[in-house]
Amino acid sequence: MLVARKRRVKLSIIMPVYNEAATFDECLRRLRAAPMPGVDKEIIVVEASSTDGTPAIIDKHKGEKSIKIFHLKGYCGKGTKLQFGFKKATGDIITIQDADLEYDPTDHYRLIQPIIKGETSFVLGSRHLGKKSWQFRRFQGRDKLYAYIINFGTIFLDGFFNLMYGVRLTDPQTMYKVFKRSCLKGIRFKEDGFHMDYEMVIKLIKKGYKPLEMPVKFKSRGYSEGKKVTIIKTGTLDVLTIIKYRFVN
Numbered sequence: 001m002l003v004a005r006k007r008r009v010k011l012s013i014i015m016p017v018y019n020e021a022a023t024f025d026e027c028l029r030r031l032r033a034a035p036m037p038g039v040d041k042e043i044i045v046v047e048a049s050s051t052d053g054t055p056a057i058i059d060k061h062k063g064e065k066s067i068k069i070f071h072l073k074g075y076c077g078k079g080t081k082l083q084f085g086f087k088k089a090t091g092d093i094i095t096i097q098d099a100d101l102e103y104d105p106t107d108h109y110r111l112i113q114p115i116i117k118g119e120t121s122f123v124l125g126s127r128h129l130g131k132k133s134w135q136f137r138r139f140q141g142r143d144k145l146y147a148y149i150i151n152f153g154t155i156f157l158d159g160f161f162n163l164m165y166g167v168r169l170t171d172p173q174t175m176y177k178v179f180k181r182s183c184l185k186g187i188r189f190k191e192d193g194f195h196m197d198y199e200m201v202i203k204l205i206k207k208g209y210k211p212l213e214m215p216v217k218f219k220s221r222g223y224s225e226g227k228k229v230t231i232i233k234t235g236t237l238d239v240l241t242i243i244k245y246r247f248v249n
Contacts, residue, residue: 009116010040012091012181013108016081020099021054028034028061031097039109041066042091044079049070054111064079095178103175104217111178114212122209123171124201125176130215140202153235160239164246165205169213171223172201172236176216183209195237202245225245 015033017024031043043066047058061067068088072081086094093112107125114120123207154173161172177200187207191199201211 006038008038008040009093009112010042010090010091011036011108011112012042012044012085012094013092014082014085014096014101016096017050017054017058017099018076018078018081019047019050019054021050021052023058023101024054024057024099027097027099027101027105028067030101031108032066034105034106034109035235036109039112040049040091042089043067044085044088044216046070046072046085048081048126049075052121060161077192077196078101078194079189079192079199082196082200086184086189089181091181092186093178094181096175098175102219104170104219107216108178111176111177111214111216114214115178115180120210120212122204122211123176123178124171124174124176124211125133125178125216126169126171126213127216127218128170129213147149157235157238157242160211161201161242164242165202167210169201169211171213173197174216179204179209183207193237195241198238198241199245202242203249206249 001168015027015031020027028043028045031041045058045061045067047055047069047106048071055071058069058071062069070084072084082096093115095101095108095111097108103125111123114123158169162168175197177197183204188202189196189199189203201202205211
């Protein structure tokens with residue numbers, strides 16, 4: 001009796017990169033080393049406008065197996081890089097990995113399991129679930145005040161998001177958005193900056209995909225370590241994005 005071989009799953013990992021010379025190599029190393037039995041990894045690196053030597057560091061990996069490298073011309077934000085990466089992805093499942101190492105690259109395999117098992121099509125890796133519960137940012141030195149402000153803003157934004165969309169998510173802002181590539185069919189993303197994080201979740205929810213949240217590991221970094229989110233600009237754009245896509249597609 002012949003037994004059908006289980007089909008391997010292909011995972012596309014999109015890495016938007018800007019000025020991450022200090023962490024890119026280590027992040028890529030961990031991604032490649034992370035054990036994923038039965039899964040073929042495709043790492044899509046999308047960089048633009050870096051001024052700290054990041055492009056040269058990335059280009060050292062040209063030609064390496066399972067890595068695709070793209071340098072976009074002109075300045076563009078994380079949203080544009082993700083949109084470009086989605087178009088290049090060929091995997092069954094798509095996930096995102098920032099190159100700053102705030103999130104642990106070894107979490108991807110666990111996050112894709114509910115999708116592989118057919119339990120859901122959309123997973124969010126929440127920093128606010130699990131044994132440690134709410135993982136507050138703990139910046140050091142002069143960044144300490146910023147940590148308190150960002151933590152308060154996060155609580156406000158998450159509550160506002162849940163109120164606007166009738167959901168009860170603990171971390172809609174998370175970087176870890178994992179979904180079947182087929183979920184993107186018919187969706188057009190428009191935002192360029194970090195607020196595209198909200199646009200993605202909103203549009204997938206409005207299309208009928210209810211996200212399953214799972215706990216992930218998180219280690220915050222401060223502004224002196226290269227953090228790029230700005231409190232006033234990013235916070236304002238987040239609020240406007242939450243409101244905007246409640247009424248438009």
